[in-house]
Structures are given as structure tokens and as C-alpha cells.
Amino acid sequence: MQNDLIEARLRRDTTLSAFLDQARPRYEDTEPDVAPLRTALAADQDRNPARKRGVRGQLTALLQRLSRALTAHAKSTANPELAARVPRRLSDLSRLSETSFAEQARLLLDLGQPHAKDLARRHYTAAHHTQAESLLSDFQTQRTEGRLADTSGSTGREALERLIKANARLVADLEDYFALYKEDEPDLWNEFRAAAKVVHRGGGSGGEKL
Structure with missing residues (x-):
């Protein structure tokens, strides 16, 4: 990735992070969906090593x-088999290894899909599922990249390019949420688009998409 493109994307990320923070009162209805993404983007601006x-x-x-949601659904439908498969102590997730955590997450997400x-109706929507799948994919990608870095080494530039792709x-x-x-609210949509555009030095967007 060329240096000017790296710089342009980093500037875009900083600009977008500032916009999301400033415009929060204007997208209150989608705040539950946007908040985790905004937090992750802001953490990246700080080069937070704890992003995983x-x-x-x-x-x-x-x-x-x-x-x-699964527990409530199982009770409502008198489905003891489903109830028995839902983990009762999800607080224990924090004690699991990364591999076991990813496996448990996968099992639970798959368990919920048929329902x-x-x-x-029980406050676990399709948007929540999409977000969970995305987070699990991101978590697994970071695990893989971490193992590669441990065995083969990783330069600062490689880490930066991974950050940009993430x-x-x-x-x-x-x-998707601001659309x-x-x-x-076309003004909010257009302001988001402007903040999310990659702008090169000199003011040109270079035909880059978001």
C-alpha cells in the first residue's frame, strides 16, 4: 500500500471518528448499533494494543x-431441549482461552439461527446477529494474525496496513447503518459520507470508495 494512501486513510479514520462523536445526538435511534463500531474506530486512533x-x-x-433471548424463547415454547443447550453462566466466557471462547461463540450463534x-421479538435482532458474526470474524482474524506475528515477526508497516483494512x-x-x-435525514447521511471519504493531499478523492 502506497504511503500517500495510508496517510489518506488514516486521516479519513480520524475525521470519521470525530464526526461520529460530535453527531451522536442526531443518530440516537441507531446508537446501540453504531456505538461498538465507533468505540472500535476510536480505539484504533489511539493505537490501542488491547483492541482484541x-x-x-x-x-x-x-x-x-x-x-x-434463547432462554426466554425456550420457556415460552416449553422447549426443555433448547433450554438445556443454552449456557447458563456466560460470565465464564471471560475465563475461557481464545480458542475455547471462539468455539463457544460459534456454537451459541449457530444455536440461535433457527429461531x-x-x-x-426478544431483543436479539438480525442486526445484532450480523454484528456478532462480524465481531467473531474480527476476533478470529486477530488471533490468526497474532500467531503469524509470533512465528514470523511483523513490521510496523504490516501492522498499520492490517489496521487500515480492519x-x-x-x-x-x-x-449500512447511516444509509x-x-x-x-439527508443532511446527516451526506455529512457521514463526507467524513467517510478518503481524501488525498490536494483535496482529491482519487475515486476511492468508502
Whole structure:
């Protein structure tokens, strides 16, 4: 990745992070969806070495939401088999190894899928599931990259490029949420688009997408 593109994307991430913080009162209805993405993007601006822990924490919260929804659904439908398969002590997730945590997350997410419509009425929506899948993928990617770094070494530039790619995924997810305002709040949508655009030195966007 060329140096000017790296710099342009880092500037974009900083600009977008500032916009998300400043505009929070204007997207209160989507705050539960945007908040984890905003937090992750802000952490990246600080070069937070604990980002993996942040992703795990966000995913744990969603798994707890899913567990509560599954438990309520199992009781409502008198389904003891489902109830028995729902973990009762998700607080124990914090004690699991990274491998065991990822496996437990996968099992729980798969368990919820056949009941998606019923879970949506119990405060675990399709948006929550999409976010959880994205966080699990991000967590697993970071685990893989960490192992590669441990065995083969990693330069600062490689780490920076990984960060940029991870942030690109965050921006794409944010775009999906802000697109909801396209017709009803066009000013908010356009301001988001402007903040999320990669602008090169001299003011040109270089035809880059978000």
C-alpha cells in the first residue's frame, strides 16, 4: 500500500471518528448499533494494543443478549431441549482461552439461527446477529494474525496496513447503518459520507470508495 494512501486513510479514520462523536445526538435511534463500531474506530486512533480484548468484550455482550433471548424463547415454547443447550453462566466466557471462547461463540450463534424471528421479538435482532458474526470474524482474524506475528515477526508497516483494512470493514458497517437516514435525514447521511471519504493531499478523492 502506497504511503500517500495510508496517510489518506488514516486521516479519513480520524475525521470519521470525530464526526461520529460530535453527531451522536442526531443518530440516537441507531446508537446501540453504531456505538461498538465507533468505540472500535476510536480505539484504533489511539493505537490501542488491547483492541482484541475490546472486540471480545463487545462480542460477549451480544452473546449474553442472545442467551437471554434463547432462554426466554425456550420457556415460552416449553422447549426443555433448547433450554438445556443454552449456557447458563456466560460470565465464564471471560475465563475461557481464545480458542475455547471462539468455539463457544460459534456454537451459541449457530444455536440461535433457527429461531431468528422469535429472538427478534426478544431483543436479539438480525442486526445484532450480523454484528456478532462480524465481531467473531474480527476476533478470529486477530488471533490468526497474532500467531503469524509470533512465528514470523511483523513490521510496523504490516501492522498499520492490517489496521487500515480492519477500519475499512468498520466503515462499511457504519455505512449500512447511516444509509437508513438517506431519505429522512439527508443532511446527516451526506455529512457521514463526507467524513467517510478518503481524501488525498490536494483535496482529491482519487475515486476511492468508502
